[in-house]
Amino acid sequence: MDKFDFEITLDGERVPARRGETIYEVSERHQKDIPTLCYDPRLEALGACRLCVVELEGARNPVASCTTRAEPGMNITTRSSRLEMHRGVLLEMVASENRDLDVDPLSGYASGEMATLLDRYGARSGRFAGAKSGTSRPDDDNPFILRDYENCISCYRCVRVCAEQEGDYAISIMNRGFETQITTEFEGLLKGSACTFCGQCIQTCPTGALADIKALANKDVPGETKKTRTICTYCGVGCSVDVMTREDKIVGVLPAMDGPANLGALCVKGQFAFDFVSHPDRLKAPLVRGEDGELHETDWDTALDRAAGGFVKANQEHGRESVYGIASGRAPHEAAYMMQRFIRGGFGTNQIDNCSRA
Amino acid sequence: MSNPLADMEKPDVIFCIGTNMTECHPVAATRLKKAIAKGAKLIVADPRRIPLAEMADIHLPLRVGSDAALLLGMAHVIARDGLVDEGFVAERTTEATEFLEHVAEFPPEWAESITGVDAKLIEQAAQWYGAAERGAIYYTLGITEHICGVDNVQSLCNLVLMTGNIGREGTGINPMRGQNNIQGAGDCGALPNNYPGFQSVLEPAHQAKFAAAYGRECDLEIGPTKVQALDMCGDRVRAMLIDGENTVVTDPDRRHCEHALRSLDHLVVIDLFLTETAKLADVVLPATGWAETDGVCSNTERRVQRLRAAVSPPGEARPDWWAISRIAQRMGLKGFEFESAKEIFNELCSLSPIYAGLDWDRIENSEYQWPVPEPGHMGTPILHEDEFLNGRGIFHVIRYRDPAETISSDFPVWLTTGRRLASYHTRTQTGRSSGIDYLLSEERLEVNPVDVTNWGLEDGGWATMSSPRGSVKVKVEATNRSPLGTVFASFSFNDVPVNFLTGGGYDPVTHTAELKVCPVRIEPA
Numbered sequence: 001m002d003k004f005d006f007e008i009t010l011d012g013e014r015v016p017a018r019r020g021e022t023i024y025e026v027s028e029r030h031q032k033d034i035p036t037l038c039y040d041p042r043l044e045a046l047g048a049c050r051l052c053v054v055e056l057e058g059a060r061n062p063v064a065s066c067t068t069r070a071e072p073g074m075n076i077t078t079r080s081s082r083l084e085m086h087r088g089v090l091l092e093m094v095a096s097e098n099r100d101l102d103v104d105p106l107s108g109y110a111s112g113e114m115a116t117l118l119d120r121y122g123a124r125s126g127r128f129a130g131a132k133s134g135t136s137r138p139d140d141d142n143p144f145i146l147r148d149y150e151n152c153i154s155c156y157r158c159v160r161v162c163a164e165q166e167g168d169y170a171i172s173i174m175n176r177g178f179e180t181q182i183t184t185e186f187e188g189l190l191k192g193s194a195c196t197f198c199g200q201c202i203q204t205c206p207t208g209a210l211a212d213i214k215a216l217a218n219k220d221v222p223g224e225t226k227k228t229r230t231i232c233t234y235c236g237v238g239c240s241v242d243v244m245t246r247e248d249k250i251v252g253v254l255p256a257m258d259g260p261a262n263l264g265a266l267c268v269k270g271q272f273a274f275d276f277v278s279h280p281d282r283l284k285a286p287l288v289r290g291e292d293g294e295l296h297e298t299d300w301d302t303a304l305d306r307a308a309g310g311f312v313k314a315n316q317e318h319g320r321e322s323v324y325g326i327a328s329g330r331a332p333h334e335a336a337y338m339m340q341r342f343i344r345g346g347f348g349t350n351q352i353d354n355c356s357r358a
Numbered sequence: 359m360s361n362p363l364a365d366m367e368k369p370d371v372i373f374c375i376g377t378n379m380t381e382c383h384p385v386a387a388t389r390l391k392k393a394i395a396k397g398a399k400l401i402v403a404d405p406r407r408i409p410l411a412e413m414a415d416i417h418l419p420l421r422v423g424s425d426a427a428l429l430l431g432m433a434h435v436i437a438r439d440g441l442v443d444e445g446f447v448a449e450r451t452t453e454a455t456e457f458l459e460h461v462a463e464f465p466p467e468w469a470e471s472i473t474g475v476d477a478k479l480i481e482q483a484a485q486w487y488g489a490a491e492r493g494a495i496y497y498t499l500g501i502t503e504h505i506c507g508v509d510n511v512q513s514l515c516n517l518v519l520m521t522g523n524i525g526r527e528g529t530g531i532n533p534m535r536g537q538n539n540i541q542g543a544g545d546c547g548a549l550p551n552n553y554p555g556f557q558s559v560l561e562p563a564h565q566a567k568f569a570a571a572y573g574r575e576c577d578l579e580i581g582p583t584k585v586q587a588l589d590m591c592g593d594r595v596r597a598m599l600i601d602g603e604n605t606v607v608t609d610p611d612r613r614h615c616e617h618a619l620r621s622l623d624h625l626v627v628i629d630l631f632l633t634e635t636a637k638l639a640d641v642v643l644p645a646t647g648w649a650e651t652d653g654v655c656s657n658t659e660r661r662v663q664r665l666r667a668a669v670s671p672p673g674e675a676r677p678d679w680w681a682i683s684r685i686a687q688r689m690g691l692k693g694f695e696f697e698s699a700k701e702i703f704n705e706l707c708s709l710s711p712i713y714a715g716l717d718w719d720r721i722e723n724s725e726y727q728w729p730v731p732e733p734g735h736m737g738t739p740i741l742h743e744d745e746f747l748n749g750r751g752i753f754h755v756i757r758y759r760d761p762a763e764t765i766s767s768d769f770p771v772w773l774t775t776g777r778r779l780a781s782y783h784t785r786t787q788t789g790r791s792s793g794i795d796y797l798l799s800e801e802r803l804e805v806n807p808v809d810v811t812n813w814g815l816e817d818g819g820w821a822t823m824s825s826p827r828g829s830v831k832v833k834v835e836a837t838n839r840s841p842l843g844t845v846f847a848s849f850s851f852n853d854v855p856v857n858f859l860t861g862g863g864y865d866p867v868t869h870t871a872e873l874k875v876c877p878v879r880i881e882p883a
Contacts, residue, residue: 228666231538236534238658259724283632330603331653334703337548346689
């Protein structure tokens with residue numbers, strides 16, 4: 001991976017490049033911070049938003065850096081007053097079609113991308129106010145994915161992530177120009193489509209037009225949003241996630257784009273099934289069975305004495321082979337390790353198993 | 359898995375057998391879909407027309423429980439058509455001659471008579487896999503949850519060894535592990551035959567090593583499996599500690615399982631919720647859950663990853679390891695004075711050769727796939743690159759056996775069980791997450807539309823399904839996913855306790871239950 005094939009000139013500096021790389025990829029490696037809206041590094045570049053255009057010596061017009069491959073000897077300018085003006089005007093026009101320019105950051109991973117660029121380019125003038133595009137789908141009653149297309153800018157990242165990253169092809173593009181609409185087959189609800197509710201469309205949307213309904217339900221929880229990297233609790237793939245919390249409450253889950261097992265992908269369970277953690281059914285205190293045959297809440301001291309006492313008694317009356325341990329395939333290593341250590345270190349037997357046989 | 363998840367984008371021929379990957383390991387399936395988009399051929403062997411079968415170039419709709427016959431037929435074709443990798447067989451394997459003589463007896467026409475799959479399709483699948491440059495096999499419980507689970511896995515190994523599809527990028531034999539840390543439970547030695555790091559309990563050197571570490575010598579004898587232990591409850595086994603498992607609902611033959619746990623003198627359960635299993639306990643201890651617990655887990659590709667607490671647990675809930683070590687302390691046992699997950703994980707690393715190069719700090723960025731034999735080692739994404747664990751790969755002579763129970767006039771329908779995308783196990787977690795009910799609110803028995811009519815059922819109506827062990831009432835869904843004469847249900851919903859019916863037999867080696875095959879009778883309810 002470290003081998004370079006040739007050099008190009010980037011803003012007056014000679015830099016190395018590899019065959020097959022785009023101008024955008026080389027520029028990113030040199031922290032040029034070229035603005036984009038339709039770009040997601042996991043997807044095939046589309047070149048639709050035209051924000052990433054750069055000046056290429058010898059070319060009459062600026063070229064899209066995300067779709068143009070670097071060639072030996074190219075002389076590229078990534079920033080100039082002409083480019084910056086072009087980008088600013090484009091952003092003003094894109095913004096003019098949307099109802100909201102600022103959405104709650106809980107909407108999704110990339111939901112603040114457009115607003116950030118509007119600020120960077122001072123593009124909130126509103127001078128192109130007029131026609132709007134996109135028709136929202138408040139009739140879609142699914143509890144996960146908000147379909148607020150009045151905030152859609154037709155970057156097609158959702159359609160592309162659904163096809164290229166998920167392989168589900170649940171949504172596509174209908175019509176052209178101001179009439180452009182992201183839709184399912186037969187314009188139905190997501191539930192009736194090939195959608196698996198993996199949430200990838202939400203996480204790539206740069207405007208919050210597609211947004212995480214479960215996370216947004218927590219938008220009034222006060223406090224800063226903190227992110228903690230951990231591993232999803234469903235299935236053996238081991239997807240990396242960033243758990244979003246505010247004041248000791250989980251408010252949502254973001255896929256980790258650099259997670260080695262998932263590279264930003266998740267499924268409906270990992271993305272949305274997080275709130276069991278705070279369900280009122282959670283056990284909050286130890287329980288012991290009383291004389292009446294029922295389970296009663298108690299303190300740890302009492303419960304641990306009772307738990308230990310039962311094992312001591314079995315051991316004394318029936319021998320060490322009378323005690324058996326079943327470890328969990330869902331708890332962390334430390335739980336499984338301690339279970340086998342308890343059985344082996346405590347009783348000298350191998351009477352330990354886990355739930356992998358069921 | 360012998361190969362990393364990233365390799366799933368690289369095969370030119372993919373053979374999936376007994377894995378409903380798009381529903382059970384959806385994110386792994388996205389990688390296979392990318393390989394398919396790049397032109398890889400997909401062969402899917404599954405009795406049902408699962409979503410993966412819809413994407414397949416060849417779907418082999420075998421009769422439930424006939425995998426070994428299918429694989430014998432495929433091995434026959436690979437040998438017959440000169441697709442054996444002679445160099446690999448000579449250099450890396452043993453017992454090939456006997457195996458090749460054996461498979462010569464089982465042509466695809468014979469396999470068709472057992473599996474019901476057209477011999478031509480079996481031939482084509484074998485030829486594709488046999489000629490693949492990078493052929494990769496993926497399987498899940500559809501292979502292992504049979505009385506012949508070990509035979510099935512060894513049959514797959516035979517195909518791998520014949521064709522040399524192992525030890526290289528984009529190849530391999532890849533079981534997709536089910537639960538988030540089921541791989542880890544094995545890594546940590548929660549097994550009756552192995553200490554941590556898969557060190558056999560029969561080896562005196564291991565016995566001595568752990569006696570020194572734990573201050574007590576362990577028997578040089580393999581313990582009973584969970585299945586055997588449940589049979590011993592009330593007799594040899596009097597007290598049980600169960601951590602985070604809803605045994606009563608997940609295990610086969612629920613009546614037997616409930617009876618076993620009730621006959622104990624002492625049952626302690628550690629869990630997040632008062633599960634059906636916890637309700638039978640004498641003591642229930644509240645555990646911290648996901649996003650509340652610091653720790654470590656291993657995924658299906660042997661990647662060792664950190665779990666981090668993001669929020670406080672409810673009430674008095676404590677980490678599982680804390681509860682277990684405190685029980686040990688109360689019993690007066692020495693050596694259980696642990697104060698952190700880090701201390702425990704580091705002790706595990708010090709005793710397990712496959713983790714010898716790891717510690718709590720080194721796994722910060724999820725970089726390592728075990729074995730990591732010493733510090734500085736980069737880990738082992740691909741197993742068996744230069745040699746197999748025991749030197750040479752051994753061919754096994756496998757014969758087809760019928761399932762423990764086969765259909766009869768009393769129980770004329772095959773039931774097979776499994777999982778669905780929107781639910782996880784017995785729904786203790788997904789059933790308590792808002793919105794999931796929108797996608798999946800109740801259990802439905804999947805029945806072929808022709809069978810729905812022939813059996814006098816109605817789509818959306820109720821049916822009674824019975825096996826020799828019990829009956830359940832379940833709503834019917836007419837769907838072409840089910841082939842004629844075979845029905846499907848998951849065990850997710852406690853109000854449709856399908857595992858009252860299952861449990862006709864167990865693999866003699868692993869004691870894994872035959873959850874994938876259960877003859878039943880179905881009548882309108």
